[in-house]
Each structure stands twice: as C-alpha cells, then as structure tokens.
Amino acid sequence: MTNRRLNYWARFWALAGLLYFFVPMYGTLDFSLRMKKGVLSLFAYQVVLSNPQFLASFRYSAIMGVITVVVSTLIFLPTIYWIYLRLPRIRPVVEIITILPFIIPVIVYVFGLIRTFGRPPLQLTLTPFKTDILITAGYVVLSMPYMYRSIDVGMRAIDVRTLTEAAQSLGAGWRQILLKVIVPNLRIAILSGALITFALVMGELILGDFLVRPALGPYMVQVGRDRAYEPAALAMLSYGLTWLCLGLIQLVTRGGTSQQQLTGR
Amino acid sequence: MAFLELTHVSKSFPGSVAVDDFNLSAEQGEFVSFLGPSGCGKTTTLRMIAGFEIPTSGTITLDGQDLTFVTPNKRNVGMVFQSYALFPNMTVKDNIGFGLDIAGRKKNEIAARVEEMLGLIHLDEFGARYPAQLSGGQQQRVALARALAIRPQVLLLDEPLSALDAKIRLELRQEIRRIQQQLGITTIYVTHDQEEALSLSDRVVVMSEGRIEQVGTPSTIYNYPRSEFVAKFVGQINLLTVEMVNLEKGLVKVGQQLVHAGQTLEHMNGHKIRLAVRPEELNPGFRENANNLSGKVEAVTYLGSIVRVRLDIEGNAVSLDMFNERKLQIPNVGSPLTITFPVDACWLL
Numbered sequence: 001m002t003n004r005r006l007n008y009w010a011r012f013w014a015l016a017g018l019l020y021f022f023v024p025m026y027g028t029l030d031f032s033l034r035m036k037k038g039v040l041s042l043f044a045y046q047v048v049l050s051n052p053q054f055l056a057s058f059r060y061s062a063i064m065g066v067i068t069v070v071v072s073t074l075i076f077l078p079t080i081y082w083i084y085l086r087l088p089r090i091r092p093v094v095e096i097i098t099i100l101p102f103i104i105p106v107i108v109y110v111f112g113l114i115r116t117f118g119r120p121p122l123q124l125t126l127t128p129f130k131t132d133i134l135i136t137a138g139y140v141v142l143s144m145p146y147m148y149r150s151i152d153v154g155m156r157a158i159d160v161r162t163l164t165e166a167a168q169s170l171g172a173g174w175r176q177i178l179l180k181v182i183v184p185n186l187r188i189a190i191l192s193g194a195l196i197t198f199a200l201v202m203g204e205l206i207l208g209d210f211l212v213r214p215a216l217g218p219y220m221v222q223v224g225r226d227r228a229y230e231p232a233a234l235a236m237l238s239y240g241l242t243w244l245c246l247g248l249i250q251l252v253t254r255g256g257t258s259q260q261q262l263t264g265r
Numbered sequence: 266m267a268f269l270e271l272t273h274v275s276k277s278f279p280g281s282v283a284v285d286d287f288n289l290s291a292e293q294g295e296f297v298s299f300l301g302p303s304g305c306g307k308t309t310t311l312r313m314i315a316g317f318e319i320p321t322s323g324t325i326t327l328d329g330q331d332l333t334f335v336t337p338n339k340r341n342v343g344m345v346f347q348s349y350a351l352f353p354n355m356t357v358k359d360n361i362g363f364g365l366d367i368a369g370r371k372k373n374e375i376a377a378r379v380e381e382m383l384g385l386i387h388l389d390e391f392g393a394r395y396p397a398q399l400s401g402g403q404q405q406r407v408a409l410a411r412a413l414a415i416r417p418q419v420l421l422l423d424e425p426l427s428a429l430d431a432k433i434r435l436e437l438r439q440e441i442r443r444i445q446q447q448l449g450i451t452t453i454y455v456t457h458d459q460e461e462a463l464s465l466s467d468r469v470v471v472m473s474e475g476r477i478e479q480v481g482t483p484s485t486i487y488n489y490p491r492s493e494f495v496a497k498f499v500g501q502i503n504l505l506t507v508e509m510v511n512l513e514k515g516l517v518k519v520g521q522q523l524v525h526a527g528q529t530l531e532h533m534n535g536h537k538i539r540l541a542v543r544p545e546e547l548n549p550g551f552r553e554n555a556n557n558l559s560g561k562v563e564a565v566t567y568l569g570s571i572v573r574v575r576l577d578i579e580g581n582a583v584s585l586d587m588f589n590e591r592k593l594q595i596p597n598v599g600s601p602l603t604i605t606f607p608v609d610a611c612w613l614l
Contacts, residue, residue, distance in 0.1 A: 159348060165317055166350035166408075168337040170364035170415060180363075184354040 025239070032232035044233035048223075054234075057219035061208075064132070064215065065201035068139040069194040072147045075140065077190065080151050081182055084160045098148040101141055106206045113138055114210065131211050138207045143197040150196070154189025191252045199245040203238060266329060268293040268451055269314070269419055274323030276309050283309040285475040287323070291468075294449040296442070298462035301472035302498065307455045310472075311421050314453060316340050327418055343412030347424040349404040351396040357383070357407050358392040364415035382410035385444060402433040409441065413448065420445070420452045426461065438465060459499050463487060471495050493614050496541055503547075504614065505540040505581040509533075517613075520579025524556045527608040538613045544573065544586040546610035549596065551603050556611065558583075559603045562596045576602055 035044040048054050083091055101109070117124040117134050124134040160182065167177045183190070208215030220238065224231035267290030276284040284306040291297050299307035312318040314325060316337030325332045332340055351360050361382050362375040370378075383389045386406040396404055405425055412420060422441070426434040442465050445452050456462050462469045463483040471478045471486060471494075479486060479495045490496035493504065507517035512530040516523055517540060524540060551557050560578030567589075574585045574596055585604055587593060596602050 158353065159350065162346050162348055162350040163352065165315075165337070166344065166346060166352070166411075167363070167367075168317075169315060169340075169342060169344040169421075170411065171338045171341075171367045172363075173338055176367055180367075181352055181354075185352070187354075 028232045028235055032229060032236050035229040035233075044229040045237070048230050048233045048237065053214075053219060054223075057214050057216045060214050061202050061204075061216035064136060064139060065198040067136050068143060068201050069197050071136060072140045072143050072197060073190060073194065076144070076147045076151055076193075077183070077186070078178065080148065080155060081160065081178065084155050085164060094148075095152075098144050101145055106142065107210075109141070110138065110206055110210045113207075125211070128213070131213060135207055135211050135213055135215075138211070139197075139201050139204065142204065142207070143193075143200055146196040146200065147193040150189045150193030151186060154186040157189075158185050188252055192249050195245040195249050199242045202241055266326070267291060268295075268328055269453075270324075270326045271310070271314070272324045272326075274310070274313060274320045274325060276306070276313060276318055277321045282475050284313070284320075287475075287477060289470060289477075289480070291451055291453070293451055296445055296452045296454065296465060296467045298454045298456055298466040298469045299472060300456060300459060300462040300469050300499070301478075302457060304474075305472040306475040307457075307470075307472050308423055311423055311453060311455045314419065315342055315344050315421050341415070341418050343415060343417030343420045345405070345408050345412050345420070345422045345425045347427050349396070349401070349408045349428075351404055351408055351411070353396055355395075356392065357388065357394050357396070357399070360396070360407055361411045361414050363411065368415065378414055382414050385413070385447075386410045386440075400433075401429050402437055405429065405437060406440070409444065413444070413450070418451065420450050422452065422454045424455055424457070426456075426458075434461075441465065463499070469499075471498060473498075489612075490541075490614075493539070493541075496614060501544050501584060501586070503542050503544060503581075503583045505542075505578070505583065507538060507540045507613075509538070519558060519581065522558050522579065524558065524611070525608045526611060526613050528613065530613070533613060540611055541614050542606055542611040544584040546606045547583070547585040547604045548606065549574075549585065549587070549602055550605055552605040555605045555607050557603055557605045559601060562598050562600050562602050565595055565598060574602070576604065578604075 032044050033040040033042070035041065035047070080094075083094060113134060114125065116122070124130040163181055163185070164177055167181045172180065202216055204215065205217035205221060207213075209218040209221070216238075220231065220234050223234055269289075269291040271287055271289045274284060274287040275282065287306075287310055289297070299310060301307050309318060313320050314332075316332070316335060316339075320333060323333075327340070327342075352363065355363065358379050361379045365375045365378055379392070380389075383392055386409060388403060388406055388410075391399065391403065391407075396407070399407065405428075409422075409425070425441070426437055429437065438461060441454075454462070454465060463486070466483055468480060469483055469486045470480045473494050479491045481489075486495065486499055490499060490502075496502045496504070505519050507519055507524065507526075509530055510516040510518050510523065512533075515526040515528050515530055517526050517530070517538075518524070519540065526540065530538075558578050560576040560583065562574060563577050563582070564575040566573040566575070570589050572587045572589050572593065572595055574587065576583045576585065583604070587595075
C-alpha cells in the first residue's frame, strides 16, 4: 500500500516536472511556427538561417567554442594529470578554485577583465584579434568547472599513477605517456567536457556583449529586442544545439559505466 | 662487482626513514625476494631500483652502470605491479608490444616478440582481447609478458600475486619461477608472504623498519634466523623464557626443567635470553639423550595436514605441530603432555 502510494507520488512529480519543462518549450515552438498568418510554417527559421548576421555570429561562436575547447583541454588535462601524479594533496584547493566561476557573477568577472586588460601594460581590447584572445581566456575560465570535473571523473576511474609508472618502466617519456596511455583512457571524459564547454560558449551572452564581439548570445538578445517570431525560432535552434551536444555525450559514453569497459572495446 | 648492487642506500620522507643503509649484491640470473611486514621499506627499495624514487643517499649500479639518478624510462628494468597496471585501451598484444613500439622497433619484429611472449605465458589465443576481458591471473601473466618483452636487465615484481585468490596464486608462483629460470633473468620480488619468498627465491632479504634483518638462502633464513624478528616473521616459533644454569655446558632452565641449549653460553652471560624451537621439531613423548619438557595441553587446532597443539610449559605458551594421519591420537585439552626435541633443534636468542 505504502509502496503504491509512493509510486503514485513519484509519477505525479515526474509528470509535473515534465510539464513544467515541456509546456513552455511547446509554447515557444508553436509560436515560432506561426510567423505566417493562419498556417504553421518554418518561415521564422528560414528568416533566421538566411540572415547573414546570424550565420556570422554562429560561425564566430562556433570557432571560439572550438578554440576554447582546445585551449582548456591543453591547460586542464596536463594540470590535473600532474596534480594526480605529484600533488594529490592540493586537490581540494584546486576543486575550490574551479568552482569560482559559479560563485563570482560573470558581470563582475567581465568588468574585472576590462579593467585589467583594457589599459596598459597588457591592453587586449584595442584590436578584434586581441579581444578574441581575451574573450577566449574568459571562456576558458567559465568552462573550468565543467572541464575540470569531467577530466577529474575520468582520472578517478583509472589508476593514473600506476599506469604512468608502468609506461615509464617500458621506456615511455612524458609525451608518449600522455598521448598513448592517459589521453586514450580519458577520451570520453575529455569529450564530455569538450561538448559541455562548446555548448556553454555557443550560448554565452555577457562576455560577448561587454567585449563587443559578434557572438551568438548577444545576437540572440538583439533579435529578441527587435523581432517577434525569430527569437522563438532562435531559442529552439539553441535548444537543439545544446541537446545535440548532450546527445553526443550520451552517444560517446554509451556501453558501460567503467572507464575500462568504455575505452577497452 | 655484482650484477645489481645497492650500496648504503637510504630513503627518507618528511618525518620518517623508509629505508636505512640498505646493502645488497645480486648476481645475474639470481632470484632475490624482499620479505617483510607492511611499511618495512621493501617496496620503497624496489621503487628506487625502478627509478620511481630517488635515494636520499647511496648508489644503485646495474651491470657496472650507476643508475642512481637515471630516469625510470632509461633503466631497462621491467616492472610488474600488484594491480597489473595493464593499459585498458589496448589489447593484450598492444600491451605486450608497447615497450617495443616505444623503442621504435619494426612492426614485424614487435609481432614476433609478442607471439613469443604469448607462448611463454600460455595465452596464445588471448592476443586480441582487452584487459577487462581477462581474469586477474591472466592479466598478471600479460603484465609479466609485457615487462619481459623489452628484454630488461632486471625484472622487478611488486607483490604481483597479492590480488589473486589462493589457487591462482600458487599456479602463477610456479609459472613466475619457471619463466625466470627459463630466461635466466635477475629478479627482485617483493612480498610479505613468507611461503612465496621461501619457495621462489635463491636468496631472501628479510626487512624490518627500513633495515635489513638478514640475507640468506631460504633454508638459512628459516633454520638459522639471526634475530627474534626473523625467527618470528618467517614461520612459527616457540620462544621460551630461560634461566642460565651452566654457561660452559650450555644448560638452561625452563621453570624447573633443564634443557641443553646445544651451545656454550659464555658469550651470552648477562644477556636476557630465550630458547627458540620450531613447532615441527617438537614431538610428543619422552626420549633419552634429548631435551624433554612437560606441560599441560591448552588447545588443539585442526589445520588439515597438521594438528597444532598448544601447551603451557612453566608459564610459556608452546606450540607443537603433529602431522595428521588417520590414526593420530590427538591429546585432550587439559591433559598433561611431555614433549621431546633434539638438542640441535633449539637455539638461543
């Protein structure tokens, strides 16, 4: 009897959660299809996708997303590897540092960036190229909690120290150990972190807006101010992109729970 | 100069000395075991030979070359770990061929060596499998083959059988010895299992608190332990409190009962001494021209091939091992029992 009641409540709350999530989404989708009076059409999507400004901002954010993924992987992977290998005691401190982007509001962070790098000696806001370096660094910091955690979980699943020592005893140097042993065993962890980072950069608003770069986030806000149906279509496209990333994460992590199984077959 | 030499090697960590003045010479093809309890420094010593730890002082030479500060990947030393440490992303073949690939060997040469190694460990059919698809024993065989594939000058094994169940452990132990003798490779084996050390090794190094307690062949270590620690750690031992009676004749008293210690006691005058005798040297009954002691049976433990009887002799707990046979008369708990042992079966510590 008690179990049945529990089951009932569990289903009720699951349904309530789904409705809370899907009803607004359905509303947005429905609205995005009503640009042409009296018929359901993909006209709003057509308008959005054919707008050169959208394509430019999408391309810009996608490129920045890829660069951010590469830079953050190059920074975090060797750092976390070294912490596991040689400095395990500082792990709690590093974990606290990595969650700072959750604690410090992005607006505060971006003002800090502008104040520090908007004036000599390290003025990085004078040219678009330099600002892109600054914005990439900003994205890397924002992606830190996700990238760190993904790689950290991967490292926990393998015995990093013993694998390293085994490779060393077989004659491998640091580069070979990282590329042939560590990275292949962290493939899924790195991919997960990379996809989340990419999705984050694609939707990021404040850094792009305040550093005046043609990113997708500020473009979506601008369209939202000026138009009616296109923002709904853009929101749905943004959802789609995020879900695509999540779907890819599911796809690459499919087939088992242990790192050994995942990488071993 | 010996093939592998550790000279005055010490290793300190903040607040503790892990290895203190360790000296060892191992000849080519020799099988040496480091035996001792947890924290005695045996693994640290092995890791210094492998290059994973740098000695605080002392030198390590291999075939005349000073290795003390050489990085692990330049030592040509094969290592087998307790946790196998196979690369999960690689097949058995790739694991075994890893070291050769790193060394830049040709593909056909690697393939031939891998096949040879697979044959050596009797896993010819398992080359395409991943480590997760193998049992613990099979994984450790692969780890052994991987370490041997690079033709190392020394093979280091760090408690390689600890994670395996008893039956596999016994099988693999014989396998390791067979392969080591077949290849004639100098091997250093770390274990806390005395049976493993005694059955595998040419020589055993017994360690305690970072220091060498005794080095010797398995029979020397077992039959002639130089310290109470070695006597207690390797095998079972009875240590009886004795009082000196006649220094010249080597007579001592256990309570009120006289025992001939089989040696003069002059050099031990003034020392607190104990009489040591192994449980398997003791027999029930009385014999002329032998040591005899009487006591009371306190407990009888049935261990399969052995029946262990615990006696109280003048306040000393004494164990006696009797080989089990169907008609064995097991003494009753609480009954008096006289035990006998040859004079040369005991010694003083």
